Amino acid sequence: MFNKIVLICVELSVLSVGSRVNTFTHFYLRRSPCESRRTEKKKEKKTHQNVVPLRRAKLRKDVEVLRHIFGVQRFDMGIICVDNRRIQRINHVYRKKNQPTDVLSFPFYEDLRPGKIPCVLQREEYNLGDIFLGVEYVMQQCKETSQDLHEALTVVTAHGICHLLGYRHETEEEWNEMQQKESYILSEFNRLTGSHLEPLTKRSTQDMRP
Numbered sequence: 001m002f003n004k005i006v007l008i009c010v011e012l013s014v015l016s017v018g019s020r021v022n023t024f025t026h027f028y029l030r031r032s033p034c035e036s037r038r039t040e041k042k043k044e045k046k047t048h049q050n051v052v053p054l055r056r057a058k059l060r061k062d063v064e065v066l067r068h069i070f071g072v073q074r075f076d077m078g079i080i081c082v083d084n085r086r087i088q089r090i091n092h093v094y095r096k097k098n099q100p101t102d103v104l105s106f107p108f109y110e111d112l113r114p115g116k117i118p119c120v121l122q123r124e125e126y127n128l129g130d131i132f133l134g135v136e137y138v139m140q141q142c143k144e145t146s147q148d149l150h151e152a153l154t155v156v157t158a159h160g161i162c163h164l165l166g167y168r169h170e171t172e173e174e175w176n177e178m179q180q181k182e183s184y185i186l187s188e189f190n191r192l193t194g195s196h197l198e199p200l201t202k203r204s205t206q207d208m209r210p
Helices: 056-070 084-095 135-145 149-164 172-193
Strands: 005-010 013-015 021-023 076-082 103-107 127-134
Touching (some): 056 172, 076 084, 127 135, 149 172
Antiparallel strands (some): 103 127
């Protein structure tokens, strides 16, 4: 059944709890908007600056909870963790903003009405798209605000899934609609997990970005 999460770390040194630093390489990712579809391996020099204490199992578990709350557990999605250099490049190419950011979404269904679950006719269409997480950027923000990295990643992932489901925030009306959706999703997540997360839109209303 088509219901997988593809979790990939690209050019990012990840410090797993209880293990040494591992540098992850490219993996094959279908429908990636900016990478070659061929499997390629690139070595990244390990430095203290780009080491991120990412617990992939926790992130995957949290994304599974989010998919259940959104009602899209039957759909595939790609979660691609990248560093500042990579997220800045993607942001520059697709949004004309030459700076790193926390999350970028590339929906498989580009004309969805906000919140509408895609009507699928064929098995290969059980795909929502890809979410690029600027993990290094998020980690830097967490250091400034003393927020837990994995809580922040859950929040930005929820924001990214909203974009995959047609939500935008280019106008105040769209912003309010998306904020209400995120508030509901995260309140359900908090109820199920005992967390205390707040929507990304609530914390960054000055950033009206598509």
